[in-house]
Amino acid sequence: MDLSYGEEYEEFRREVQAFLAESWPPRGDEAQLPQNEQIDRFRERGVEAGYLSRSIPRKYGGSEQEADSSKAAVIGEEFRRAGAPMDLLGGGVSLLVPTLLERGEEWQKEKFIKPTIRGHIRWCQGYSEPGSGSDLASLQTKGELVGDEWLINGQKIWTTGAQFADYCFCLVRTEPEQPKHAGISYLLIDMHQPGVEVRPLKQMTGNSGFNEVFFTDARTPRDWIVGKRGEGWLVSRTTLKHERSGLINVGQATSQLPALVDLARRSTRNGRPAIEDPEIRQKLAEVEGFMLANEYSLRYRATKDIKGQDPGRIQLMAKLIRSDIGQEVAKLGMELIGDDGLLAGGAASEMGRPDGPQDNGAWVTTYMGSLAGAIAAGSSNIQRNIIGERGLGLPRDAAAQRGK
Amino acid sequence: MEFDISEEQELLQGMVRQLVENECPLARVREIFEGDSGHDPELWKSLIEVGLAGTAIPEEFGGAGLELLDLALVSETLGNGALPGPFFGHSLAGLAVLLGGSDEQKKTWLPRLAMGDAIGSVAFAEEGSSWQPEEWTLQANGTLSGAKKHVPYGSIADLIVVGTADGGLALVERSGGGVETEPVDGADRTRRLDDLIFDGAHCEILPDGQRASGRVRDAGLILLAADAYGGAARCLEMAVDYANTRQQFGVTIGHFQGIKHQLANMAIRVDPVRFLCWYAAHAFDKIPDESERTAALTKAHATSVFMQTARDTVEAHGGIGFTWECDVQILFKRAMFDRAFLGAPAVHRERAAVLAGW
Incomplete structure (x- = not known):
């Protein structure tokens, strides 16, 4: 059990910081380039330095680094802090x-x-x-x-x-x-x-x-x-072992909490700041409990993954836990925005921001959008079947057995 | 960055699990649950023999010299077995002397607690759910007079660590006289409680008591949370076993999605609590800035999950689950204890809110 990075990684952090100070945001002539070219050039350098596409072999354009969850976490923290482009997400990169x-x-x-x-x-x-x-x-x-x-x-x-x-x-x-x-x-x-x-x-x-x-x-x-x-x-079910190196994303499960607390600070409830309302305080702390439990489940899972050990049934639960918490966060947000809950909502781009919705319109969109998490990529009821059958050892249900 | 318990810690848990299975399977738990004292000296002796009475007491005082994380892992395993007896209060008393005592007090008491020559307990609660150090009003001036409530095994404890006005701590030897105990008709008969009336009982102040009392409370919150995780995991296991055994409509009821989904919902709440408890204990040992608030959130979360899981487990068992004969009720009442002792979840969520500056 050791949540610190240790001197080796603090040294590595200084390297990453120096790289970023040099490379992002672009300076001089490069700053005049169109944004996609700026990002392109930066990614090229990020790969060269071994910070991006770490699990991809060099001959296919990656930096082919040894899996190291602490380095991945440091890179994530520093790149986010600098607002620098990270590895792309989406089906192409994460699945194909x-x-x-x-x-x-x-x-x-x-x-x-x-x-x-x-x-x-x-x-x-x-x-x-x-x-x-x-x-x-x-x-x-x-x-x-x-x-x-x-x-x-x-x-x-x-x-x-x-x-x-x-x-x-x-x-x-x-x-x-x-x-x-x-x-x-x-x-x-x-x-x-x-x-x-x-x-x-x-x-x-x-x-x-x-x-x-x-x-x-x-x-x-x-x-x-x-x-x-x-x-x-x-x-299509190929084990995603290549994802390992980037798996720890410290703080990902609690990342929406600050947005929720901010919202409570600037919202009014029963004539005073919502953050002073006992019911809201209880709900915030309750949601945080679920978030923290999930955060440390993810860290455990990542640790086991790096060690090449089986994390057990907790890995089957990640999606359902995340979408359940996402819905609780969205519902609490809706409670806090008051009359703005009558409005149509904000832009889709606001949905799913890692730092949470930043204005009331975005909270409306998130209120609806959080349902997508319970439906897409295997609905919550299907997740419950998977957890029940593969995780808890319950029998397959009759319908699935017939269709096999 | 490594978030996992060590091989030694896995061995420790395995050893404790073996002990629970051998010395105190649920059938034996039930006998003690039904008995008068809620304490089995033979069982307690078997814990002492493997060193559990002094888990977190330093080796120089005859303990195992382990940390709170190890103690929490032991608590988790004991909670999983619904193990009856004074382990919880005893462990907290040892921590109180260790963190707040003078060298002399440590030398006098820690070896006795570690070797199990003395049973320890803590007397914190006062009238009106006043569990927190800043709420204590009992005055200690060489002697104690007044009442404390809900003291674990207060009638058999040799050494009682009493919370005093201004958030301090004092030691009372029960054999020294001036201590009356009145058994509480508690729900959890695996962890008995007594109300205590002090009438001029001789006491010794712990010199660092004011600094230690919050830490001891935090340790208590974490140990209860760990116990709650262990108990909740046991409930889940019982519910799954039942779903794989009980037949209706010609198949085991686990075939039905109504049951399967209920059990999956229980599992996604229960399993992550294990890792939250590890983190809270680790923070207690290594990350002092986060320790107090994390302990509060963890106790609130883990014990709420245990309570709800116990309720769901009764429901999943149908009629039999509602009977005295069914062992689920024993776990249910452990959940009641974990939930209320040291303050209900709402108390600690509000403390967490205050500590966050909300």
Whole structure:
């Protein structure tokens, strides 16, 4: 048990600080460049210095550093403090790249990984379909090999970022005669082609984060498949061991608390500052208890991961815990904003900020948006099944057994 | 940066778990629960033999010389077994002498507490849920006169650490006379309480008592939280076992999502508490700036979770869960103790709010 960094890492911190003082924000001629180029050049240097894309091999554009959670934490803290660009998030970097590293062909790694981690190409995840949500493996989008190309027909839905994506990593039924899970392949598809149509869906918040994607004789080359034919389900479940090095993000589970406390300080309740209201004080402290318990669960999990040991069932719970707390935070925020709870809300960009919503409109958006956390990427009830069955050792439910 | 317990600490917990399983399985817990004294001298002796009575007492005084984190890990395991007896109050009394006592007092009492030659306890609460040092009013001027409430095993403790006016601490030897005990009809029969009336009882002030009393309280909050985690984990395990055993409609009830989801909801509240307790104990040992507030939040959180988990566990057992015969009630009442002793969750959440400058 040691939560301090120790002298070795304080030395490392000084190195990172010196690097940032030199490199961000850009100075001189570079400061005149368009912002995306500034970020590009900075990322190049960040990789060179070993601070960015640490888990990615050098030959694919990463810095190939040994997994070290303390260094990752120091880098995160210092980059955030400097407001410097960090490693990109999103499905391309967090899902596709690790999958390619684990299961991809050499040419696929060379072609796709570097531009993805630099943000030069963007990806969307073609998984859910109108009839296949929680029961994803029932998906029906068809892929047929015609000559040297896959011909793809079908529809995906809830596809985040499809309207901006260059490519899609997509689960497609290519072996219709095989049982459910064994009939699926993992294909990479160019989104810029006539056979792909993207229609944004308008959310209850008024924003459009995700889309319907229609494939009508869309094409992709025969070898743009990750893993073998019929292995797509397994490929999509590739263990994300490449994520390890960046896993500890100290303070991530408590990061929204300051925004909530700020809100309580500037809100009025029963004629006085809400922060003085006994009920609000109780609720803040209660939420903080849940946040802290989650924070240290994550640190434990990260420690176990680094040591190559199994953290146990706590890892199955992360998503449900996070979305539950997110909803409690949002509800308390709504309580505090008072009459502004009558308003339509703020911009989508305010949602999911790591430092929490910063104004009352953003709290309205968060109030609605926090529900997305309970639905996307495996609904909360599905999470409860997973925890119950894999974590607690309860039997699989009857419906799932029939459909197997 | 490493957030995990050490191999030695895992061994310590394994040793304690083994002891609980061998010496005091739930059937034995129930006998003590139903008994008159709530104390089994043989069981207490087996704890002493492996050194648990002096877990956090330095080696120079005959203890194991471990830290609060280790003591919390022991508490967690004892809580998991619903182990009856004076361990909690005894451990706090030792910490009080260690943190607040003179060299002479330490030399006199710590070896006796560590070896189990004396049982220790703490007398903090006064009328009106006044548990906190700043709320104590009992005057100590060489002797004590007045009342203290809810003293763990006050009728068998040899040494009682009494909270005094101005947040100080005083030692009273029960054999010295002037101490009357009145048993409390407590819900948790695995940890008995007595009200104490002092009538000119001889007392010795702990010279650093005012500095130590808040720390001892914080340690108590953390040990209760750890006990609560252990108990909550036991409840969850019992509920899962029942769901895997009880059959209705031709299948075990764990097949039904109504039960499965309830148990999953319990699990996501219970499991993270373990790590919160570790952190609170570690902060007590190593991060003094965060220690007091973290202890308050942790006690409030862990004991609330235990209480709710115990309620859910009764419900998950159906009718049998509501009976005296079912062991869940023993855990339920441990949860009541952990929740209320040293102040209810709302008290500590408000303290945490004040300490944060809210």
